[in-house]
Amino acid sequence: EVQLVESGGGLVKPGGSLRLSCAxxxxxxSSYSMNWVRQAPGKGLEWVSSxxxxxxxxxxxxxxxxxxxxxxxxxxxxxxxxxxxxxAEDTAVYYCxxxxxxxxxCSSTSCxxxxxxxxxxxxxxxxxxxxx
Amino acid sequence: NxxxxxxxxxxxSPGKTVTISCTRSSGSIxxxxxxxxxxxxxxxxxxxxxxxxxxxxxxxxxxxxxxxxSSNSASLTISGLKTEDEADYYCQSYDxxxxxxxxxxxxxxx
Numbered sequence: 055e056v057q058l059v060e061s062g063g064g065l066v067k068p069g070g071s072l073r074l075s076c077a078x079x080x081x082x083x084s085s086y087s088m089n090w091v092r093q094a095p096g097k098g099l100e101w102v103s104s105x106x107x108x109x110x111x112x113x114x115x116x117x118x119x120x121x122x123x124x125x126x127x128x129x130x131x132x133x134x135x136x137x138x139x140x141x142a143e144d145t146a147v148y149y150c151x152x153x154x155x156x157x158x159x160c161s162s163t164s165c166x167x168x169x170x171x172x173x174x175x176x177x178x179x180x181x182x183x184x185x186x
Numbered sequence: 187n188x189x190x191x192x193x194x195x196x197x198x199s200p201g202k203t204v205t206i207s208c209t210r211s212s213g214s215i216x217x218x219x220x221x222x223x224x225x226x227x228x229x230x231x232x233x234x235x236x237x238x239x240x241x242x243x244x245x246x247x248x249x250x251x252x253x254x255x256s257s258n259s260a261s262l263t264i265s266g267l268k269t270e271d272e273a274d275y276y277c278q279s280y281d282x283x284x285x286x287x288x289x290x291x292x293x294x295x296x
Contacts, residue, residue, distance in 0.1 A: 089285065099223070099231065099276050101285035113283040149230060171280035172221040174242065176230040 056080035056175050058150050063180030070140050074180055076133040076150030081175075084108075084128035087153040089173055090135050092146035092182075102148070103135065118144075140184045147179040188212045190277050190288035197294040202267050206291045208277030209259040218279045220260040222251055225290075226273040234275075235262060269295050 062074040076088070090102040103124040104113045112124055123136040133150050151173035159168045189211040198204040208220060220238050223231035233242050235251035238260065248268075253260045264271055272295045277288040 091285075098274075098290040099225075099278075099287045101287065104283070104285065111283075115284070151231075154236075170236070171219060171285070172233055172236045172278065173223075173231075174233055176232070178230055 056152075058152065058175055058177035060148060060150050060177045060180035063148065063182045065183045065185065066140055067186050068141060068184055070184070071136070071138045072140065072182060074135040074137065074148055074150075074182070076135075076177060078131045078133065078152075081152075083126075083131040086155055087111075088126065088133045089151045089153060090124060090133075091149045091151055091173070091176075092144075093149070093179070094143070094146040097146075100146075104153070105133070137182070140182075142184050145182060145184045147181050149176050149179045151176045187284055188279075188281065188286060190279060190286055192275075192277060192288040192291045194289070195292040195294065197296055198267055200267050200269060200295055203263060203265040204267060204293065205264075206262045206275055206277075206293070207257075207259050208261070208288045209257065210279070213281070214255065215253050215258045215260055216255050218281050220251070220253060221278045222249075222260075222262045223276045223278065224271075224273045225276065231276065264293075267295050271295055 057079045059077045066072050087106045089104050092100050092102050105124045121139045125134045152175040154170035154174040156167040156169045191209045222235040224234045225231040234245050234249045238253050239251040248265045250263045274290045276290045279286050
C-alpha cells in the first residue's frame with residue numbers, strides 16, 4: 055500500500071525549532087519529487103516547499119524562505135522539513151505529499167520527461183503549534 | 187506571482203449540479219494546468235481533477251473540470267450531487283517553481 059506518514063510535530067515556543075519527518079512506503083521513493091503543504095487551523099492549503107527526486111531542485115514559499123529547509127534521504131525513504139525561527143503563523147497541520155511521477159514521451163527521434171504538477175498521494179499530517 | 191480566487195461557499199441539494207469557480211488574478215488560466223482537490227472533514231486532500239479536466243482513476247465521472255479563457259477561470263462541476271460530496275474543494279496551479287492554491291470552497295449538500 056502506498057503510504058506517507060508524517061511525524062515530529064508538537065508544541066514549540068516562538069523562535070524555536072522543529073524537524074518534521076515523512077516516512078514513505080509502498081513505492082519507489084527515490085523516483086518522486088515531494089512537497090510539504092500546510093494548513094493553518096480553519097484555513098486553506100498553503101504550499102511550503104518542494105524537493106526533486108535527487109534533491110537537485112529545491113524551492114520554498116516566500117513565507118518560509120530562509121527559515122525552513124527541506125531535505126530527503128532516499129536510502130531511508132524519508133523526507134524532512136527542518137523548521138527554525140518558528141512564528142505563531144507557522145501553526146498548522148503539515149502534510150507531506152507525493153508529486154505524480156513524470157511520464158516518458160517519445161517521438162520518432164527522442165524521448166523526454168513530461169512533468170506533472172499535482173500531488174497524487176498525501177499523508178495524514180502532523181500538527182505544529184507555535185505558542186508561548 | 188498570481189492568486190487563485192474561489193467562492194467561500196456553495197450549497198446545493200442532492201441530485202443537483204453545482205459548479206465551483208477558480209479565477210486567476212494575473213496571467214492566462216490556460217498557461218498552467220489547474221488541479222482540484224477534495225478535502226472531507228478531518229481527512230487529507232485527494233485529487234479529483236488534474237490538468238484542467240482529467241480524472242484520476244477511481245474518481246466518478248460526476249466530477250468534471252474545465253477552463254474558460256474569457257473569464258480567466260477554471261471550474262469544477264459536480265453533477266448528481268451526493269451527501270458524500272460535502273467537503274472543501276481547492277484549486278491549484280503551478281508557475282515558476284511556485285505551487286498556488288485557491289482559498290478553498292466549502293460545498294454543502296443539503
